[in-house]
Amino acid sequence: xxxxxxxxxxxxxxxxxxxxxxxxxxxxxxxxxxxxxxxxxxxxxxxxxxxxxxxxxxxxxxxxxxxxxxxxxxxxxxxxxxxxxxxxxxxxxxxxxxxxxxxxxxxxxxxxxxxxxxxxxxxxxxxxxxxxxxxxxxxxxxxxxxxxxxxxxxxxxxxxxxxxxxxxxxxxxxxxxxxxxxxxxxxxxxxxxxxxxxxxxxxxxxxxxxxxxxxxxxxxxxxxxxxxxxxxxxxxxxxxxxxxxxxxxxxxxxxxxxxxxxxxxxxxxxxxxxxxxxxxxxxxxxxxxxxxxxxxxxxxxxxxxxxxxxxxxxxxxxxx
Amino acid sequence: xxxxxxxxxxxxxxxxxxxxxxxxxxxxxxxxxxxxxxxxxxxxxxxxxxxxxxxxxxxxxxxxxxxxxxxxxxxxxxxxxxxxxxxxxxxxxxxxxxxxxxxxxxxxxxxxxxxxxxxxxxxxxxxxxxxxxxxxxxxxxxxxxxxxxxxxxxxxxxxxxxxxxxxxxxxxxxxxxxxxxxxxxxxxxxxxxxxxxxxxxxxxxxxxxxxxxxxxxxxxxxxxxxxxxxxxxxxxxxxxxxxxxxxxxxxxxxxxxxxxxxxxxxxxxxxxxxxxxxxxxxxxxxxxxxxxxxxxxxxxxxxxxxxxxxxxxxxxxxxx
Numbered sequence: 001x002x003x004x005x006x007x008x009x010x011x012x013x014x015x016x017x018x019x020x021x022x023x024x025x026x027x028x029x030x031x032x033x034x035x036x037x038x039x040x041x042x043x044x045x046x047x048x049x050x051x052x053x054x055x056x057x058x059x060x061x062x063x064x065x066x067x068x069x070x071x072x073x074x075x076x077x078x079x080x081x082x083x084x085x086x087x088x089x090x091x092x093x094x095x096x097x098x099x100x101x102x103x104x105x106x107x108x109x110x111x112x113x114x115x116x117x118x119x120x121x122x123x124x125x126x127x128x129x130x131x132x133x134x135x136x137x138x139x140x141x142x143x144x145x146x147x148x149x150x151x152x153x154x155x156x157x158x159x160x161x162x163x164x165x166x167x168x169x170x171x172x173x174x175x176x177x178x179x180x181x182x183x184x185x186x187x188x189x190x191x192x193x194x195x196x197x198x199x200x201x202x203x204x205x206x207x208x209x210x211x212x213x214x215x216x217x218x219x220x221x222x223x224x225x226x227x228x229x230x231x232x233x234x235x236x237x238x239x240x241x242x243x244x245x246x247x248x249x250x251x252x253x254x255x256x257x258x259x260x261x262x263x264x265x266x267x268x269x270x271x272x273x274x275x276x277x278x279x280x281x282x283x284x285x286x287x288x289x290x291x292x293x294x295x296x297x298x299x300x301x302x303x304x305x306x307x308x309x310x311x312x313x314x315x316x317x318x319x320x
Numbered sequence: 321x322x323x324x325x326x327x328x329x330x331x332x333x334x335x336x337x338x339x340x341x342x343x344x345x346x347x348x349x350x351x352x353x354x355x356x357x358x359x360x361x362x363x364x365x366x367x368x369x370x371x372x373x374x375x376x377x378x379x380x381x382x383x384x385x386x387x388x389x390x391x392x393x394x395x396x397x398x399x400x401x402x403x404x405x406x407x408x409x410x411x412x413x414x415x416x417x418x419x420x421x422x423x424x425x426x427x428x429x430x431x432x433x434x435x436x437x438x439x440x441x442x443x444x445x446x447x448x449x450x451x452x453x454x455x456x457x458x459x460x461x462x463x464x465x466x467x468x469x470x471x472x473x474x475x476x477x478x479x480x481x482x483x484x485x486x487x488x489x490x491x492x493x494x495x496x497x498x499x500x501x502x503x504x505x506x507x508x509x510x511x512x513x514x515x516x517x518x519x520x521x522x523x524x525x526x527x528x529x530x531x532x533x534x535x536x537x538x539x540x541x542x543x544x545x546x547x548x549x550x551x552x553x554x555x556x557x558x559x560x561x562x563x564x565x566x567x568x569x570x571x572x573x574x575x576x577x578x579x580x581x582x583x584x585x586x587x588x589x590x591x592x593x594x595x596x597x598x599x600x601x602x603x604x605x606x607x608x609x610x611x612x613x614x615x616x617x618x619x620x621x622x623x624x625x626x627x628x629x630x631x632x633x634x635x636x637x638x639x640x
Contacts (some may be wrong), residue, residue, distance in 0.1 A: 074593070084592065131475035143559060147465075147472045154467075154561020155451035158593055165555040166551055166589060169488065174589040235485040239463065242475020271487060271496040272404065273394070273478055 007300065008053050008067040009293030011112055012036060014087025018285065021057055022293040024305050026312030029062060047102040054105065066106040068296035069099060069314065070115040071289055076088040080109040083157065103162035108299035113160055114151050115291025116248055117144030122294055123310040124287060125279040126247045133242035135162060136249035141187050145240060159171045163187060167228050185228035188251055209254045228257065230265025237266065237276055255280065323353055327620065328373050328387040329613030332356060334407025338605065341377055342613040344625050346632030349382060361417065367422040374425065386426040388616035389419060390435040394478040397474055400429040403477065410587060414619065428619035433480055434471045436568055437464030442614055443630040444607060445566045445599040452515025452563035456569035461507050465560060481563065483507060487548050505548035508571055515541045529574045550585025555588065557596055568601035
């Protein structure tokens with residue numbers, strides 16, 4: 001019975017750490033979201049969390065056969081060292097080796113957005129497709145690329161840092177020190193900051209989207225966000241020719257208000273070729289930890305079982 | 321003796337068709353450049369050329385064991401059908417199948433810029449590297465990407481159409497119908513057109529580069545070209561994280577006048593990460609047909625021999 005064996009998937013973000021207990025057949029048994037609070041010894045804190053979730057599983061008669069932990073940043077996928085993760089304050093942390101040393105459980109690590117891309121391919125909006133561009137739009141913006149079924153990690157593990165592409169050359173300053181970065185215009189933080197600069201009012205990006213019907217400033221800021229995103233997708237499409245573009249992250253809550261102008265802008269910006277389909281994530285904010293769990297299943301030598309994940313019951317997952 | 325067995329590599333361009341006879345060990349035995357004149361039956365013309373070169377080889381006691389033919393355009397690498405090649409006027413031409421039908425020789429086909437990328441990895445400026453971005457800057461601009469040792473072809477074979485990335489959004493019109501494309505500013509045709517628009521004088525891009533010391537208009541147009549190219553490379557580097565960027569195509573004749581500002585602009589546009597090294601092609605305009613020959617060697621089941629190509633005598637190759 002696959003229900004007796006499960007894996008843990010942890011998605012460690014700058015703000016929230018999401019954890020899933022998933023049986024090896026893909027059924028979600030337990031889900032939790034917590035504020036990330038890693039203290040002075042992040043590896044010990046994460047190992048404790050894995051131990052706690054393993055004990056919780058055992059109490060339910062479930063044996064945990066592995067854990068996958070994914071993080072943002074520049075990651076050497078070969079060694080599992082996180083070279084730089086600004087949101088977590090990590091530099092050259094040998095995460096995989098350090099976790100393996102502390103845990104009795106087989107543990108693997110990966111990149112949060114690339115793990116989300118894996119999950120979208122297994123059971124989400126890119127199911128069955130081999131050439132995928134996933135762009136997550138939250139506080140910041142990052143991308144995961146899949147080419148011919150394999151994740152593109154880059155020469156130093158830093159592929160996908162799409163948020164700082166100079167989409168509006170010479171444009172508004174970015175906290176990174178450059179000007180005109182995609183994130184300046186199209187990230188959640190960027191939308192909120194640009195709306196505040198124009199109106200003096202502090203609102204979240206979701207709050208700005210909620211005012212599109214009645215507030216010209218909200219419409220203007222949002223139109224500039226979706227236009228910048230569409231231009232960025234034109235460039236990525238020309239370069240990479242994805243079979244599908246999947247938008248993930250918090251801003252996908254805007255649904256059609258995001259999707260419609262981005263689709264229109266992408267189609268308008270392409271010559272000679274049809275635009276690839278653009279879809280919203282089917283997995284919401286759980287994509288990263290589902291991908292982390294899938295990595296754990298692969299690491300446990302049970303990768304063949306992932307073919308069945310798309311038909312598993314995920315009613316336990318809160319999408320959003 | 322590998323010298324007794326050879327392959328043909330043909331690089332069919334909009335203006336020039338370049339052909340090489342290369343022994344399977346990588347030694348160039350014969351090279352020719354001719355104006356492309358394919359007539360009404362391009363497959364028959366190309367097959368005749370292959371037959372002629374095969375006879376020429378036979379007269380020298382060399383047996384041709386395969387041919388590789390590479391072209392620009394959107395190509396299905398699986399079937400060898402060229403879906404669209406604007407410079408050749410082709411649409412949905414089943415090139416590989418049609419050539420195979422006419423020739424007794426094993427024949428394979430491919431994409432010109434991706435073949436150049438293969439050659440640069442085998443024996444050029446990207447030797448031994450698995451994550452490569454090759455950008456060819458000639459009349460137009462195209463790119464070849466290699467990720468973890470494998471060419472990125474995209475979902476429809478159209479990856480690498482970098483010349484039409486909207487690098488200067490809302491900028492000058494491009495013959496493609498869009499505005500602000502990379503090619504508008506940084507291609508040979510773009511540099512010549514922008515110089516003529518500013519001065520009323522017709523000069524080639526090379527002519528513009530030749531005037532940098534004395535002509536402020538030339539300096540301005542060239543600075544805008546290298547700045548647009550650097551910005552495009554910033555975006556591509558953030559997205560793909562190449563271990564090396566190789567610049568190929570006719571504009572590489574500008575040497576340091578191209579390389580120095582592009583390197584400086586790429587470094588200045590990146591935050592948090594060092595720029596990848598940028599090199600000029602080591603193979604010049606022969607990169608495409610060397611890659612085509614390498615494809616033929618692979619197709620003949622002799623791919624193991626390619627490891628020896630980097631040390632072969634290529635003194636017969638005119639680089640330029």
